[in-house]
Amino acid sequence: MPSASTRAAATHASADTRLAPGAPGHRRMSLALFAAGLAAFTLLYSTQALLPAISAEFGATASAASWTVSAATGALALCVLPLSALSERFGRRTLMTVSLSVAVALALLVPLAPNLESLVVLRALQGAALAGLPASAMAYLAEEVRPKALVGAIGLFVAGNSIGGMSGRIVSGWVAQLWGWRAGVAAVGLLSLVCALAFRALLPKARHFTPGTLNPKALARTVRGHLADPLLLRLYAIGALFMTVFGAVYTVIGYRLVEAPFSLPQGVIGSIFLVYLVGTVSSAAAGRLVGRLGRRGALYLAVSTTAAGLLLSLSDALAAVLAGLVLITAGFFAGHAVASSSVSRTARTGRAQASALYQSAYYLGSSAGGTLGAVAFHAGGWAGTVLIGLVAVLGVVSITLYGTHSARVEARRIRPAAA
Numbered sequence: 001m002p003s004a005s006t007r008a009a010a011t012h013a014s015a016d017t018r019l020a021p022g023a024p025g026h027r028r029m030s031l032a033l034f035a036a037g038l039a040a041f042t043l044l045y046s047t048q049a050l051l052p053a054i055s056a057e058f059g060a061t062a063s064a065a066s067w068t069v070s071a072a073t074g075a076l077a078l079c080v081l082p083l084s085a086l087s088e089r090f091g092r093r094t095l096m097t098v099s100l101s102v103a104v105a106l107a108l109l110v111p112l113a114p115n116l117e118s119l120v121v122l123r124a125l126q127g128a129a130l131a132g133l134p135a136s137a138m139a140y141l142a143e144e145v146r147p148k149a150l151v152g153a154i155g156l157f158v159a160g161n162s163i164g165g166m167s168g169r170i171v172s173g174w175v176a177q178l179w180g181w182r183a184g185v186a187a188v189g190l191l192s193l194v195c196a197l198a199f200r201a202l203l204p205k206a207r208h209f210t211p212g213t214l215n216p217k218a219l220a221r222t223v224r225g226h227l228a229d230p231l232l233l234r235l236y237a238i239g240a241l242f243m244t245v246f247g248a249v250y251t252v253i254g255y256r257l258v259e260a261p262f263s264l265p266q267g268v269i270g271s272i273f274l275v276y277l278v279g280t281v282s283s284a285a286a287g288r289l290v291g292r293l294g295r296r297g298a299l300y301l302a303v304s305t306t307a308a309g310l311l312l313s314l315s316d317a318l319a320a321v322l323a324g325l326v327l328i329t330a331g332f333f334a335g336h337a338v339a340s341s342s343v344s345r346t347a348r349t350g351r352a353q354a355s356a357l358y359q360s361a362y363y364l365g366s367s368a369g370g371t372l373g374a375v376a377f378h379a380g381g382w383a384g385t386v387l388i389g390l391v392a393v394l395g396v397v398s399i400t401l402y403g404t405h406s407a408r409v410e411a412r413r414i415r416p417a418a419a
Helices: 004-015 026-044 048-058 067-090 092-107 116-130 134-144 147-179 181-202 216-227 230-258 266-284 286-312 318-346 351-418
Strands: none
Touching (some): 026 067, 026 092, 026 116, 026 134, 026 147, 048 067, 048 181, 048 266, 067 092, 067 116, 092 116, 092 134, 147 181, 147 266, 147 318, 216 230, 230 286, 230 351, 266 286, 286 318, 318 351
């Protein structure tokens, strides 16, 4: 016969109206957020695989052309916090819809840019528009999905990011090889339009959102509270450092592969991003990793995999470089899924702001990684870019070790008090 506590737990679970696997609306929600994540990464990095072609048309260096990526991610990082505040007032679903709509409209203007400067400006505006999506999506999931299913739900959203990053680069690469980089980014815009329409049609209405007021003082208090939380600060830093590695590697890899000894054409370079499928698998598996290894154990595995991939990519054999990219991608997406889901679970109030701060750190890391990776490549070749990545990896290890040490010290402090 079930105990009283077991019956109470079952009653509570049945009374919880939030979404869980198998519940009505869960599949639609999953597909909608997957489409949103796909569109976001497709748009945000639409020029990354095309940087050598953009450099050739405008006579720009790798570091100058890299600003077409860094401007978008930097603008997103700066705008994600204020836009997350709007989501508290007007709703997650509304803000995500508006963000995607504006970003898609700008995507259709990007192919018309007459020079590099205007292209960078359009990309910055696009990044700012997309800022309303990531933090609102994380907050939507935290409110509408049961806690035990949250890591898996966020992992699927991140998986949409990886598919978007892959498909956007592949489509733009092959289209650009046939008709030029402008046609490549136009194709990405059309793909993202389809995703945006699917997102709006599928996403269920929020049932657990309570509108707040636009109170700057209250927002500042919430932000200060999150920044005063040591665990959240560590998670923000980990997200930024992981993305520094990823931004550096994928901003520069096209330049490396177009040169000797590889000398690959644009379409083939775009197809290299098929390795993003590995990221889809590793991010979706993040929940199982945390269940088996714990959060810090999963982070150690992710960072070790990333470091191994960086070192392997130093080889001049194409197969070894591809294997290195596979490991870097798997490690990055697993680490990102673990860190971002931990932010949503750690923050008890102001979840949109907590997620926004993570996204700010994450995309600042992307912007810094893209710029630093390109500068390092110009100065020291691929080895310089790998060095930037290894320094960031060392930072993740140091922060995670510090977190492990702090947890042990806290546990020792609590035991005597409990006794």
